[in-house]
Amino acid sequence: MKRAEFTILESTAVPLPLANIDTDQIIPARFLSATGREGFGNNLFRDWRYDADGNPVPGFVLNRPEFRGEILIAGSNFGCGSSREHAVWAITGHDFRAVVSDSFADIFMNNALNNGLLTVTVTPEFLAQLTGLITSKPETIVRVDLPGQVITVPGSGLQAGFPVNPFRKECLIKGLDNIDYLLSMKEDIMAFEKNRQA
Amino acid sequence: MSGKTLFDKIWDAHVVRSISGGPDVLYIDRHYIHEVTSPQAFNGLRQRGINIFRPERIIATSDHNIPTVNQHLPIADPVSRLQVETLEENCRAAGIRYYGMGDPRNGIVHVTGPEQGFTLPGMTIVCGDSHTSTHGAFGTIAFGIGTSEVEMVLATQCLLQTRPKQMRINVKGELHEGVTSKDLILHIIASLTAGGATGYFVEYAGEAVRKLSMESRMTVCNMSIEMGARGGLIAPDEVTFNWLAQIPSVSDNREFARLIHHWHSLRSDRGAGFEREVTFDASKVTPMITYGTSPGMGMAVNGVIPSPDYAGSSANGSYLRSLEYMGFKPGMKLLGHPIDYVFLGSCTNGRIEDLRLFTAAVAGKKKAAGVTALIVPGSQQVARQAEREGLTETLRLAGFEMRQPGCSSCLAMNEDKIPSGKYAVSTSNRNFEGRQGTGARTLLAGPLVAAAAAVTGKITDPRELVWNQ
Structure with a gap:
């Protein structure tokens, strides 16, 4: 099945400079009982975003009108903890298309890329500069160029390359799906099974 | 190579x-x-x-x-x-x-x-x-x-x-x-x-x-x-x-x-x-407990909460925020700190060996008043074996009720939630904010530290519990 193609994204960004943001914060377990993929965006960062009575917490970044955009900028080890893909569905459900950090948890990164959410890994120094810039000037546009593997803040001189596995990159740019790829290899898989029994 | x-x-x-x-x-x-x-x-x-x-x-x-x-x-x-x-x-x-x-x-x-x-x-x-x-x-x-x-x-x-x-x-x-x-x-x-x-x-x-x-x-x-x-x-x-x-x-x-x-x-x-x-030296390991909202924030149960040594970095804010959530401060000792809940179970510590360790430590003692204990076997087979070995009965005599198996309070998807602000010594694997219920404060530990907390109502070095018998 085709999914949205990812090439170049230009957007304002939302800074959340905390380390070790785990998937329980991204989407608390009590929202995992659903059997679909829709609707998780409303509960993204639920317990940071809303108080016990369901009222928005004024200081939290998603509740501050000056911070909007499709790029989330987070601290180290983003997405650690549970393998729940619901965390990615909550982030994409809130219309984010890329997350920038200096490190991501492995399972989260796989889940993100499988859903067309780009993880942009930069150095701690670049992350600190970018976070500082966005925090002081929320209207700043950030440009994520996947084919060129470069993230820039036009007009600021801030620019950095980022790594992407070439196979993953091609899948994202063309909007390809891993299941279709694996299904095309059924004969190889069955041959492998037969060989092992021999 | x-x-x-x-x-x-x-x-x-x-x-x-x-x-x-x-x-x-x-x-x-x-x-x-x-x-x-x-x-x-x-x-x-x-x-x-x-x-x-x-x-x-x-x-x-x-x-x-x-x-x-x-x-x-x-x-x-x-x-x-x-x-x-x-x-x-x-x-x-x-x-x-x-x-x-x-x-x-x-x-x-x-x-x-x-x-x-x-x-x-x-x-x-x-x-x-x-x-x-x-x-x-x-x-x-x-x-x-x-x-x-x-x-x-x-x-x-x-x-x-x-x-x-x-x-x-x-x-x-x-x-x-x-x-x-x-x-x-x-x-x-x-x-x-x-x-x-x-x-x-x-x-x-x-x-x-x-x-x-x-x-x-x-x-x-x-x-x-x-x-x-x-x-x-x-x-x-x-x-x-x-x-x-x-x-x-x-x-x-x-x-x-x-x-x-x-x-x-x-x-x-x-x-x-x-x-x-x-390389680690096993002889240097002592009973442990976590004091923050990341599993990496662990220390000896009789230790002192460290002061952040990364002042100025983004990790610094996360560290202090984490301690604030727990109601702790750098330099604090946790020994003697009162606790409200004890959870024994999960895919980390819900096996027969864990039940044996916990039961041996609480045998002949009584669950502390004011402590709510959730003793949850990891499987039906573990529950049956605990019954056969007499662990269930020993626990009952000490004031602990054996529940039925499941993930339970480890991630609190069911009703086994820790209330906001309450301290839980938990043998599970994650102490994230709200993991065991919105506002819950989780202290990760092994079955012996959990047992010591369950019978004293406070954070206790399990080795002292044994010496004081």
């Missing part, structure tokens, strides 16, 4: 095809599924009109959101009930073995899989659950996956995976009496940090690891993910083979002797290369 690691040997035997510049197509021997991370995968396949490729390689259980009391009644919460019924229906339609609530083989997926003999050395094992690393204790490559990957495995019994880096953690020496495998792994994570093994698969080796029982090895491998590792594994040995020989479905296999012979080859060759090697 000469020689292969244990990880290389298992991985290489499962590569269907390597994609140049990309990941490997990796064949999966065993796929465990549960109610929370599978429904969207089954839906996805239905939308594509694809059948389950190898249903005989899949084992299903309900564990995450089921109640731990009155399991003979229908689940009260309609959303949870629907999720469990959806799994049951998906399994029935596809011919997948399903061990639902109340079945004698039901329990937490990472407890029941090994005890039913579905986890065997040399396998590749996945599950839509990060604690799948538990199965690495048997010398397997076992790791957690997301729901899209669950769908891939249902469709093709394969995954696209990039070979991770490899780390070996050597533990020399011997654990002191009163120090458990949970203390060891909390000690290791505190040292390496919550993201310290990101990108790596870890092999645990050394004298102290060889001396651990299978249950203890599972506890260690279980928490590999809490330092960011994809998984952790331990080379199978006589301890492994003797454990497996107790399972009729495994030892009755006419091939068992031949399998053991093959399993002996599952070890890292001398000279095999690891990208990183770290």
Whole structure:
């Protein structure tokens, strides 16, 4: 099945400079009982975003009108903890298309890329500069160029390359799906099974 | 570099095809599924009109959101009930073995899989659950996956995976009496940090690891993910083979002797290369407890909460925020701090050995007034064995009630929630904000520290509890 193609994204960004943001914060377990993929965006960062009575917490970044955009900028080890893909569905459900950090948890990164959410890994120094810039000037546009593997803040001189596995990159740019790829290899898989029994 | 690691040997035997510049197509021997991370995968396949490729390689259980009391009644919460019924229906339609609530083989997926003999050395094992690393204790490559990957495995019994880096953690020496495998792994994570093994698969080796029982090895491998590792594994040995020989479905296999012979080859060759090697001294490990909202924030139970030494960095704000959530300050001692809840259970510490340790420590004493204890066996089999061994009765006399199996308060998807602001000494694996209930304050520890807290009502060094008898 085709999914949205990812090439170049230009957007304002939302800074959340905390380390070790785990998937329980991204989407608390009590929202995992659903059997679909829709609707998780409303509960993204639920317990940071809303108080016990369901009222928005004024200081939290998603509740501050000056911070909007499709790029989330987070601290180290983003997405650690549970393998729940619901965390990615909550982030994409809130219309984010890329997350920038200096490190991501492995399972989260796989889940993100499988859903067309780009993880942009930069150095701690670049992350600190970018976070500082966005925090002081929320209207700043950030440009994520996947084919060129470069993230820039036009007009600021801030620019950095980022790594992407070439196979993953091609899948994202063309909007390809891993299941279709694996299904095309059924004969190889069955041959492998037969060989092992021999 | 000469020689292969244990990880290389298992991985290489499962590569269907390597994609140049990309990941490997990796064949999966065993796929465990549960109610929370599978429904969207089954839906996805239905939308594509694809059948389950190898249903005989899949084992299903309900564990995450089921109640731990009155399991003979229908689940009260309609959303949870629907999720469990959806799994049951998906399994029935596809011919997948399903061990639902109340079945004698039901329990937490990472407890029941090994005890039913579905986890065997040399396998590749996945599950839509990060604690799948538990199965690495048997010398397997076992790791957690997301729901899209669950769908891939249902469709093709394969995954696209990039070979991770490899780390070996050597533990020399011997654990002191009163120090458990949970203390060891909390000690290791505190040292390496919550993201310290990101990108790596870890092999645990050394004298102290060889001396651990299978249950203890599972506890260690279980928490590999809490330092960011994809998984952790331990080379199978006589301890492994003797454990497996107790399972009729495994030892009755006419091939068992031949399998053991093959399993002996599952070890890292001398000279095999690891990208990183770290050594720990087991004799330096003391009973541990966590004081923050990341599993890396652990210390000796009689220690002092450290002051952040990374002033100015973004980690500094996260650290102080974490302590504020817990109601603690740098420089504080936790010994004697009152607690409200104790949770014994989970895929980390819900096995028979954990129940034995906890029970031995509380036997003849009384649960402290004001402490609510949740004692949750990891499986029906563990519950039956605890009953047979008299543990259930000893616990009852000490004021503890045994619940029915499930994930329970580890992630509080069911009713077993810790109220906001309350302190819980928990033998589970994560102390994240709100993990055990909104506002709950989790202190991770092993079964002995949990037992000591349960009978004193405060954070206590379990070694003192024994000395004061």
